[in-house]
Amino acid sequence: MKIAVIYDSKTDNTAKCAGWIAAGAAKVAGAEARAFPIGKVDADWVKGCDAVIAGTPTYMAEMTADMHMWLEREAPKLNLAGKIGGAFATEQYVHGGGERAISSILTFMMVYGMMVYSGGGSKGRPVIHLGPVGMSTPIDSYKDLFTIYGERMAACAAKA
Template identity: 40%
Template sequence: MKIGIIYYTHGGHTQEMAEQIAEGIKSKDIEVRLFSLDDQLDDNYLNDCVGIIFGTPTYVATSHWRVVEWLTSNKSVKLGGKLGGCFATAHYAQGGSDSAIMSIVGVLLTKGMLVYSGGAALGKPFIHHGPVALDAEGTHYEEAKKMFTIFGERFANKALELF
């Protein structure tokens, strides 16, 4: 079983959180690879994946244009029927990270993905739309790393359940 994580990072925070999610996925003995939108993506690997998670920094309360551009212009990776998830990094709690995640979720649904959030039904940490790490809110960024790992574990468990 394979899962991919596609992200764009400007200052490295989104990449760091993608790595935390990957650790959670690996703990379930699932193969996972990370793909920066600055590099060449392995379309064959991504087509073989049962799930793909998308990560974005938050810009003006929405996802970065590079993530949306890939999602809307990609013709070689088939997303329909795959498990999808999202995460974001931001500076402040009111910076729009939920809006950034939801802007991606709409595209994933349009592409036919089964969207997974981690939800509140699994208890703490509550991950409503997807995990968020805030770098300008005290120690939130460092403390969020554990939540991102748990999100990876939960995403992997759902992939195992479904596929």
């Protein structure tokens, strides 16, 4: 079972989260996980994935323009229909709009026929409603959240 984590990142916070998610996913038996910045996606590898997770910094309470462009132009080439989808974000401020950015990515995924999963609000702590949001001050304190999210996404993909 294969999982791709695809992200935009300008100052490395979202990249770190992507790495933690991939490491968490790889803890699940039989899972192989790789993280890619949007400019360096291995399309053939992603096409063979069971789950695809996308992450973005929050810009103006939304995903970045680059992530929006990638979802619009490149994601349709990746045979996403039927795969498990998830999304995450980083932000600077506690009400900075990370969940709006996640929601917008999940909307793209639904349009592409993916089956979106939040990471499980019913799974107990950490409670994840739409997807995990990490704050940039400092991002390292969110390592456990993103690692557990990766495990939950891989466990979901393993059952699908």
